[in-house]
Amino acid sequence: MATHPALDRSQPPSPEAARSFSFPRFESHRIEPGLRVLLAPIHRTPLVDIRLLTQAGAQFDSAPNAGLAHLVSAVQDEGTQSRTADQIARAIEQLGGYLSTGVNWETAAVSCGVLAEHLDTALDLVNDVAAQASFPEAEVDRLESQIVAEIERRRTQPSALANLHFARAVFGDGVYGRRIIGSAETVMRFERQHLAEFHKNHFSARGATLIICGDIDPDILLPRLEHLCAAWPVLEPPALPSFHHRELEGIEITIVDRPDAPQTELRLGHVGLSRHHPDYIPAAVMNCLLGGRFMSRININLREKHGYTYGAGSSFAKRSGAGPFVVSTAVGTEHTAAAATEILREIERLQREAVEEVELAETKSYLLGTFPYSTQTLEGVTARLYDLAVFELPDDYYSTYEDSIRSVDMADVQRCAQTHLSTDRIAIVAVGPVTELGPALERLGPVRSVPATSS
Amino acid sequence: MSHGSQELECRELTNGLRINLLPERSLPLVSVNLWYHVGSKNETAGRTGLAHLFEHMLFQGSENVGTNDHFRWVQQAGGVANGSTWYDRTNYFETLPAHQLGLGLWLESDRMGFLLPGLDEDKLETQRQVVMNERRERVDNQPYGAAMERLNELLYPVGHPYRWPVIGYMDDIAAASLDEVRAFFSTYYTPANAVLSLVGDFLVEEAWDLVESYFGDLPWCAAPQRLESHDVHIPRAPGESRAILPDRVALARLYAGYRVPGVGTSAWYTADVLAELLAGGKASPLYRDLVHDRQLAQDVSAYVLPMELEATFLLVATARPGVDPADIERRIETHLDRVGEHGPEEADLDRATNTILTSIASRSQTFDRKADLLSEYTTYFDDPTRLESDADRYRAVGTEDVKSLLGDFLAADRCAAVTVVPAEAD
Numbered sequence: 001m002a003t004h005p006a007l008d009r010s011q012p013p014s015p016e017a018a019r020s021f022s023f024p025r026f027e028s029h030r031i032e033p034g035l036r037v038l039l040a041p042i043h044r045t046p047l048v049d050i051r052l053l054t055q056a057g058a059q060f061d062s063a064p065n066a067g068l069a070h071l072v073s074a075v076q077d078e079g080t081q082s083r084t085a086d087q088i089a090r091a092i093e094q095l096g097g098y099l100s101t102g103v104n105w106e107t108a109a110v111s112c113g114v115l116a117e118h119l120d121t122a123l124d125l126v127n128d129v130a131a132q133a134s135f136p137e138a139e140v141d142r143l144e145s146q147i148v149a150e151i152e153r154r155r156t157q158p159s160a161l162a163n164l165h166f167a168r169a170v171f172g173d174g175v176y177g178r179r180i181i182g183s184a185e186t187v188m189r190f191e192r193q194h195l196a197e198f199h200k201n202h203f204s205a206r207g208a209t210l211i212i213c214g215d216i217d218p219d220i221l222l223p224r225l226e227h228l229c230a231a232w233p234v235l236e237p238p239a240l241p242s243f244h245h246r247e248l249e250g251i252e253i254t255i256v257d258r259p260d261a262p263q264t265e266l267r268l269g270h271v272g273l274s275r276h277h278p279d280y281i282p283a284a285v286m287n288c289l290l291g292g293r294f295m296s297r298i299n300i301n302l303r304e305k306h307g308y309t310y311g312a313g314s315s316f317a318k319r320s321g322a323g324p325f326v327v328s329t330a331v332g333t334e335h336t337a338a339a340a341t342e343i344l345r346e347i348e349r350l351q352r353e354a355v356e357e358v359e360l361a362e363t364k365s366y367l368l369g370t371f372p373y374s375t376q377t378l379e380g381v382t383a384r385l386y387d388l389a390v391f392e393l394p395d396d397y398y399s400t401y402e403d404s405i406r407s408v409d410m411a412d413v414q415r416c417a418q419t420h421l422s423t424d425r426i427a428i429v430a431v432g433p434v435t436e437l438g439p440a441l442e443r444l445g446p447v448r449s450v451p452a453t454s455s
Numbered sequence: 456m457s458h459g460s461q462e463l464e465c466r467e468l469t470n471g472l473r474i475n476l477l478p479e480r481s482l483p484l485v486s487v488n489l490w491y492h493v494g495s496k497n498e499t500a501g502r503t504g505l506a507h508l509f510e511h512m513l514f515q516g517s518e519n520v521g522t523n524d525h526f527r528w529v530q531q532a533g534g535v536a537n538g539s540t541w542y543d544r545t546n547y548f549e550t551l552p553a554h555q556l557g558l559g560l561w562l563e564s565d566r567m568g569f570l571l572p573g574l575d576e577d578k579l580e581t582q583r584q585v586v587m588n589e590r591r592e593r594v595d596n597q598p599y600g601a602a603m604e605r606l607n608e609l610l611y612p613v614g615h616p617y618r619w620p621v622i623g624y625m626d627d628i629a630a631a632s633l634d635e636v637r638a639f640f641s642t643y644y645t646p647a648n649a650v651l652s653l654v655g656d657f658l659v660e661e662a663w664d665l666v667e668s669y670f671g672d673l674p675w676c677a678a679p680q681r682l683e684s685h686d687v688h689i690p691r692a693p694g695e696s697r698a699i700l701p702d703r704v705a706l707a708r709l710y711a712g713y714r715v716p717g718v719g720t721s722a723w724y725t726a727d728v729l730a731e732l733l734a735g736g737k738a739s740p741l742y743r744d745l746v747h748d749r750q751l752a753q754d755v756s757a758y759v760l761p762m763e764l765e766a767t768f769l770l771v772a773t774a775r776p777g778v779d780p781a782d783i784e785r786r787i788e789t790h791l792d793r794v795g796e797h798g799p800e801e802a803d804l805d806r807a808t809n810t811i812l813t814s815i816a817s818r819s820q821t822f823d824r825k826a827d828l829l830s831e832y833t834t835y836f837d838d839p840t841r842l843e844s845d846a847d848r849y850r851a852v853g854t855e856d857v858k859s860l861l862g863d864f865l866a867a868d869r870c871a872a873v874t875v876v877p878a879e880a881d
Contacts, residue, residue, distance in 0.1 A: 007668055009519050009565060012528065013557035019483035019656065044481050045820050047813070085747065089737035094802065096809030098736065115813060142750055145516055149753050149776055152705040156598045189512045258703075263591035294526045304523055307584030332584075362531035369533010369552050377820045408464050 034206030067182015243321025251445030264432030272325030471647025497798025727873015
């Protein structure tokens with residue numbers, strides 16, 4: 001190795017100059033009768049990724065109909081005016097592609113991925129499933145019992161139990177206190193006509209967005225899309241529900257009893273902020289520093305300093321209403337109270353002390369550096385365009401995103417911690433053995449205990 | 456898919472480290488991926504989990520990198536990093552902004568060449584606790600979590616190195632000593648037992664200069680003896696192939712396993728096609744029959760694991776409430792018998808092949824996945840160009856291959872099955 005000067009291993013080499021990154025170019029159109037279209041031509045792979053979004057998410061379910069939006073979406077690809085469930089599945093899978101349907105709080109989505117040469121077939125199927133779903137009675141019955149079985153299954157899953165009871169503790173009977181999937185009681189009551197009616201009241205060109213990323217030519221594609229949605233109905237956008245939450249009266253602790261469980265699933269948190277809140281970006285930077293990455297304070301404290309857990313993290317939910325801020329981890333049961341105390345201490349420290357400049361710089365650098373990483377795949381680009389459409393971000397959002405991150409300063413972080421986090425009004429949910437957890441957690445606040453089998 | 460106009464460059468250092476360099480200019484990123492040819496199969500019964508625990512210790516610092524500073528350096532540079540352990544190998548990887556390639560090579564070479572000064576008992580104790588919690592989260596406190604361990608104990612007899620779980624048994628994790636960790640490093644973490652792959656926005660000669668300066672002076676050391684299939688091909692003893700496992704679950708679930716030839720053999724590619732053919736997607740015969748038409752199952756899936764010496768082929772189905780899992784098992788047997796006797800429907804074979812070809816196009820989108828495959832194919836087959844020929848290997852799978860696989864390896868008497876059932880309430 002004579003050609004190399006003596007190597008200094010004591011520190012890393014100085015990096016070269018950073019190379020610039022631009023978010024993939026995309027076009028934004030509105031076509032008759034009101035459909036929004038986002039097209040990102042990306043030719044790195046021979047694939048296309050299609051996502052059709054309608055304003056038919058679970059937030060539009062009324063309380064007695066919890067789970068209806070989810071069921072409608074689940075049955076949508078199980079039969080249309082012209083195709084049976086099997087014909088839909090064969091038509092796309094024979095080409096090596098996939099088609100799936102799903103809902104979150106805001107939207108119902110029909111998703112499809114396939115080689116670009118089959119784009120026409122894929123669009124035809126997406127249109128058929130979204131616009132012409134027929135909700136066959138037999139398929140409705142089958143999916144209802146399948147969903148009820150899934151609800152049963154989640155009752156034995158410690159992390160799902162923790163999430164469910166945490167949502168109830170924070171949101172009570174508010175929208176986000178329900179389950180998207182519904183409950184056994186609501187789901188079994190739905191009839192075919194409930195589904196058809198929901199679809200009729202929510203499927204609309206206005207308010208819908210079609211995202212297509214991949215090996216496409218927008219100039220050729222656009223006229224085809226105009227033809228595709230020409231006959232879609234147009235409805236007034238549905239009214240948003242009111243997103244209320246419970247007013248926590250202090251540290252409220254719920255133990256979901258799983259006798260003899262070898263580990264405790266732990267959640268701590270309270271209501272957070274909406275995706276539309278002006279603090280969303282500084283709060284995201286603050287969260288990244290607190291619990292949003294491996295080097296975050298909470299993970300290093302609980303995992304690397306104390307060995308309490310395999311991992312711990314925190315997040316603000318990205319929703320149109322104010323969703324939860326939650327810290328999640330699974331800890332050795334004997335360390336549950338100590339872990340909760342450490343988490344509260346980290347939140348309190350972030351509110352009290354200004355962060356070090358270097359720690360904030362590292363956090364921002366992580367968020368900036370992983371931005372291009374998140375756009376490697378078509379699905380990654382689609383996810384970014386999804387946010388643009390659903391949360392009504394400006395079209396230049398991703399060209400200014402890096403500057404928005406850079407501009408967050410130490411004062412913003414501390415202000416967000418003080419405004420959007422709390423240690424004295426906070427819900428704690430622990431799924432584990434109450435005989436061990438009860439005495440330990442009582443030192444933190446009043447404890448309520450429920451059996452894991454309760455619904 | 457092709458790498459555009461970019462060419463894969465394969466080289467070797469005098470210390471035996473093999474290197475793949477694949478320029479990819481579409482994004483300003485670089486993936487640094489390192490495989491060590493050591494996994495849980497190199498452990499011994501009673502001392503399990505060492506390879507995985509060791510992976511954790513590689514993030515605890517080395518001579519020039521402080522405790523936890525590996526993640527710190529990577530994340531503050533805007534990168535992501537991780538590692539994983541498998542039966543046959545341990546891998547470490549980071550994807551960084553392209554101009555930080557030097558940082559990735561500095562970090563990986565420091566722990567390959569200078570790990571031991573950074574190890575101590577306190578760090579080991581913390582990671583023992585972290586890993587024991589990982590095991591609780593993945594296995595002991597996870598519904599169905601024990602099923603795969605039990606199935607492997609039925610499939611692979613005493614003495615077979617695939618018998619124990621990659622994460623190890625709890626008592627073994629608790630007992631791992633610092634001396635064992637040190638010995639493990641000296642035996643297996645040598646340049647000649649490793650492959651380094653770089654995929655990203657770099658010029659080959661510039662990247663090579665960096666690789667050479669950081670890894671070139673690490674000393675040569677004989678690679679450990681390689682385990683071969685014939686060393687471990689111990690047949691299963693008859694009469695111990697089924698287990699009922701009561702667990703805290705609401706729905707019963709069937710795990711049926713078979714032993715098929717290892718990853719990279721034509722039979723393994725056939726097994727991958729068979730899995731997709733049987734249960735991939737809603738058009739597949741098992742989904743159609745069990746989930747849709749008869750409504751016996753909540754879900755059904757099939758896959759073959761990428762294991763080196765021989766591989767586990769798995770069929771998993773969750774029963775609907777009130778359904779006897781034995782009824783599901785009988786239906787699955789009927790399907791296997793039919794395909795074994797008459798071959799698959801042509802449409803099913805086409806569907807499976809097309810789906811796999813699409814997924815090959817899809818996986819080549821990410822720099823990390825490409826780099827990982829280059830390392831895999833070099834480690835197992837000394838042939839990174841398989842990244843290109845994979846599609847043809849799948850296209851070559853025909854009806855007769857599927858029939859032979861079923862006849863030779865998936866006969867009913869070669870099946871081991873674990874049925875997880877709801878435990879009686881106390």
